[in-house]
Amino acid sequence: MMTADSKLLTMREAVSRHVPSGSMVLLGAQLEQMIPFAAGHELIRQGRRDLTLVGPISDILFDQLIGAGCVARVMAAWVGNVSAGVGYCFRRAVEHDIPRRIETVDYSNFTLALALHAAALGVPFMPTYATLGSDLLKKNGNLREFSSPVSEEKLVAVRALRPDVAILHVQRADAQGNAHLWGSLGVSVDGAHAARKLIIIAEEIVEPAVIASDPNRTLIPGFLVTAVVHEPWGAHPSPVQGYYGRDHEFFSHYHDQTRRLEDFEHWLTHWILQVPDRLTYVNLLGAARIEGLGVKQHALSAAADFGY
Amino acid sequence: MAAHSEAEIAARGYTFSELMVAAAAREIADGELVFVGMRLPMLAFLVARRTHAPRAIGLFENGIIRETPSTELLYTMGDPPNLRGATQCGQMLDVMGMLQQGRVDVGFLGAAEVDRFGNLNTTWGHRNKEMQRLPGSGGACDIACLARRTVVLLAHDRSRLCDRVGYITSPGYGSGNSWRRVQGLPAASGPAAVITTLGVLRFGHDGEAFLASVHPGISVEEVLANTGWTLRVADELIETLPPSDAELSVMHEIDPNHFWTR
Numbered sequence: 001m002m003t004a005d006s007k008l009l010t011m012r013e014a015v016s017r018h019v020p021s022g023s024m025v026l027l028g029a030q031l032e033q034m035i036p037f038a039a040g041h042e043l044i045r046q047g048r049r050d051l052t053l054v055g056p057i058s059d060i061l062f063d064q065l066i067g068a069g070c071v072a073r074v075m076a077a078w079v080g081n082v083s084a085g086v087g088y089c090f091r092r093a094v095e096h097d098i099p100r101r102i103e104t105v106d107y108s109n110f111t112l113a114l115a116l117h118a119a120a121l122g123v124p125f126m127p128t129y130a131t132l133g134s135d136l137l138k139k140n141g142n143l144r145e146f147s148s149p150v151s152e153e154k155l156v157a158v159r160a161l162r163p164d165v166a167i168l169h170v171q172r173a174d175a176q177g178n179a180h181l182w183g184s185l186g187v188s189v190d191g192a193h194a195a196r197k198l199i200i201i202a203e204e205i206v207e208p209a210v211i212a213s214d215p216n217r218t219l220i221p222g223f224l225v226t227a228v229v230h231e232p233w234g235a236h237p238s239p240v241q242g243y244y245g246r247d248h249e250f251f252s253h254y255h256d257q258t259r260r261l262e263d264f265e266h267w268l269t270h271w272i273l274q275v276p277d278r279l280t281y282v283n284l285l286g287a288a289r290i291e292g293l294g295v296k297q298h299a300l301s302a303a304a305d306f307g308y
Numbered sequence: 309m310a311a312h313s314e315a316e317i318a319a320r321g322y323t324f325s326e327l328m329v330a331a332a333a334r335e336i337a338d339g340e341l342v343f344v345g346m347r348l349p350m351l352a353f354l355v356a357r358r359t360h361a362p363r364a365i366g367l368f369e370n371g372i373i374r375e376t377p378s379t380e381l382l383y384t385m386g387d388p389p390n391l392r393g394a395t396q397c398g399q400m401l402d403v404m405g406m407l408q409q410g411r412v413d414v415g416f417l418g419a420a421e422v423d424r425f426g427n428l429n430t431t432w433g434h435r436n437k438e439m440q441r442l443p444g445s446g447g448a449c450d451i452a453c454l455a456r457r458t459v460v461l462l463a464h465d466r467s468r469l470c471d472r473v474g475y476i477t478s479p480g481y482g483s484g485n486s487w488r489r490v491q492g493l494p495a496a497s498g499p500a501a502v503i504t505t506l507g508v509l510r511f512g513h514d515g516e517a518f519l520a521s522v523h524p525g526i527s528v529e530e531v532l533a534n535t536g537w538t539l540r541v542a543d544e545l546i547e548t549l550p551p552s553d554a555e556l557s558v559m560h561e562i563d564p565n566h567f568w569t570r
Contacts, residue, residue: 031370031400032386056400057446059384080443082346083383087443094441104441106431108449109369110404117401129408130450133479133491135431145492154492183391184370185399239388248383299392 006175007228011278014199014227015042019165021049024075026116026166028055028062029191032082033184033241034169035061036201038234041272041281044068054163056109056187059238060254063087064272066102067264075105075142075161077112083248084255089264098261106136111143111158113187118160119194125157132156166195168220169235171242173202177225178211178218183241189219197226203243205230214304233282233290244293320525322551324505325569326559327523328461329355330551331503332416335459339363340413341406343451347568348461349416350382355558367412369447371398381563404447407454410494415455417448419462421473424537425487425515426480426499428452428460429473445477452478453493457500464504470536481515488515506531508548509539516540521548 009017019025025043028035040061043051050072053062057078065071066079067089080087092098107115114126125144131137132154137145142159168188173179177200181188192198200220205228211218237247258264275281282290317323325348332352336342338361344353353366354377366374368385373396380389391397406412419428420442430448433440452458458480462468480499481487488498502509502517510520518540519531524547532539551559563569 030386032384033370033391076444078444078446090443091441095439106444108445109400109447110407110450113400113404129492129494130404130453132453132493133476133482133488134445134449134453135476136445136449183388183397184372184386185397186370187400189399190401239386241388241391245388246383246386251383 007177007225008175008205009227009229011038011042011201011229011231014229015039015046018197018199018226019043019048021051023164024052024054026054026163026191026195028058029166029168029188030184030186031057032059032246033239034181034235035059035238036167036169036234037061037236037238038231038278038281039167039199039201039229040065041275043070044268044272054112054161056112057082060087060251063089063258064268066090066093067099067258068268068272069099071102073103073105075107075112077107077109081251081255083251088258092261105140105142107140108136111136111156113190114158115142115161116187116190116194118158119162120190123160125159127155127157129155161194163191163195165197165199165226166191167199167201168192169201169240170220171202171240172204172206172210173200173220173228174206174208174211174222175228176208176222177220177228178208178222179220179225180211180214180217181219182217185219192220192224198224199227199229200225201229201231201234203232203234203240213306215306216304231278234278236285236293242295242298244295247289247293316525320550322556323566323569324523326551326556327548328503328505329559329569330555331508331548332459332461333359333555335414335457335501336361336364337413341365341367341411343367343369343407343412343415343447343455344385345416345418345451346385347418350385351559351563351568352416353377354379354562355555358558359552359554365395367403367406369400369403371400371402372396373398373403379562381567404450407450410454410456410496412455414457414459414500415451417451417458417460417478419448419460419478421468421470422460422462422502423470423473423480424517424539425482425484426460426502426511426517427473427476427482428478428480429475431477432475434474448478452480452499454497456496458498459500460502462502462504464506464531464534466534466536469504469534481511484515506534512540518542519545521546523548524550
């Protein structure tokens with residue numbers, strides 16, 4: 001499997017080589033599924049600073065990166081804890097500059113998707129009616145009202161957004177980065193096309209023949225991919241369809257443990273700073289928890305026949 | 309908000325959240341395309357499908373389309389049970405495109421604040437005069453701009469039903485009358501109802517809210533006292549129908565521990 005053109009790196013290497021401080025990073029493109037937590041934790045451990053985070057919604061990963069002081073700017077539609085409510089680190093940063101001041105550029109989900117779509121199409125903007133009349137349109141300089149050149153209508157031009165690097169978690173990929181993903185797609189395909197660099201985090205690394213057997217499921221062609229990381233459980237506590245479920249209790253515990261700054265600092269040390277890698281993290285979760293989150297009933301799709 | 313004791317709930321046989329879910333479910337007509345959203349509306353979609361709207365179709369902003377709702381409790385729309393058995397797992401732009409085309413009949417939204425013209429704020433709240441940063445729009449602004457009807461659910465509280473929101477995350481009728489048209493928003497769109505813990509508000513042709521129904525056991529005075537502007541009351545004010553046994557049994561089946569319907 002390890003051929004000369006393999007893009008396989010460890011998480012430490014991939015983050016070290018391809019995500020310097022100051023980068024604009026797309027994370028959480030698949031919304032509540034397949035959030036690349038392992039990559040985010042490595043960004044924190046390597047002490048990245050002044051990142052711009054891009055994503056539609058962010059289910060606590062943005063909150064963690066903000067709390068750890070890695071972030072200068074957030075370009076997103078929603079930042080918080082989806083099942084539990086607000087993100088306390090996000091609030092502390094915006095309201096009280098703790099641990100540092102951050103800039104927020106507020107989008108809606110649709111306009112963030114269109115910003116990535118414009119970049120994926122290689123055009124400077126995409127038009128939409130969404131956000132007309134809202135304060136998002138007034139405050140976000142990347143949303144500009146204009147008159148349609150082909151009809152008598154007002155529209156919003158959503159400026160193309162081209163992240164320096166997109167980090168996508170997928171179910172399986174080959175060593176060149178050709179990737180199968182399924183389930184919750186969100187803005188992952190546009191995000192992959194839009195970004196200058198693309199890091200694929202895969203639950204499984206498979207032979208190229210496995211990927212080639214089902215080209216409709218290959219949503220990421222390997223030639224777009226900069227690096228591939230094999231990181232089982234890399235999306236925990238978010239779910240990966242067919243691999244593990246959502247750890248609801250982890251999100252609720254995070255909510256309780258981050259309300260006060262000192263509790264967050266303890267949480268950060270326990271779950272990220274003193275954890276050298278994902279294997280240690282999985283051991284920290286414990287066998288019972290891992291067993292509990294595993295797939296209880298498989299639901300395989302029918303095979304698609306590519307024969308002729 | 310009025311205090312509602314455990315004893316009152318036991319005597320009535322349902323919680324106010326369950327009443328809100330039932331009222332939300334009744335906003336869905338059979339065969340409609342529904343932008344489902346999170347929390348109580350996820351239950352409302354299931355209740356509607358299992359009672360009066362068996363052919364309603366659910367759209368989720370992560371790209372999921374479902375004709376048969378998940379029968380497991382969902383904490384988020386991305387939970388694995390919401391994907392298995394879906395009609396389609398597409399991309400966000402697929403469902404947002406349908407929304408922008410005007411195909412989506414009704415979208416459900418929560419809010420920190422709603423004002424007399426149905427504008428929603430989920431970006432900046434305040435408590436004791438201190439500004440509080442809230443999570444933001446998510447897909448709410450898109451739904452409020454583009455769905456044919458939007459239905460808002462929130463707890464009825466004077467600070468949350470305010471005269472004018474400080475920040476319009478999701479536009480309702482703006483400052484009323486022709487405001488939406490002037491902004492360039494689609495002609496057939498805008499808030500249809502605000503379902504609260506005390507009653508249901510609807511909107512006049514001028515875009516201003518009025519009290520259309522009060523929940524059982526709630527007085528009009530209580531609603532007015534808990535609303536941050538002088539709320540108009542419908543000439544033909546009605547009492548909200550309590551949840552039926554069929555509606556409650558769907559809710560109890562899917563959320564037996566009242567995670568969402570406390």
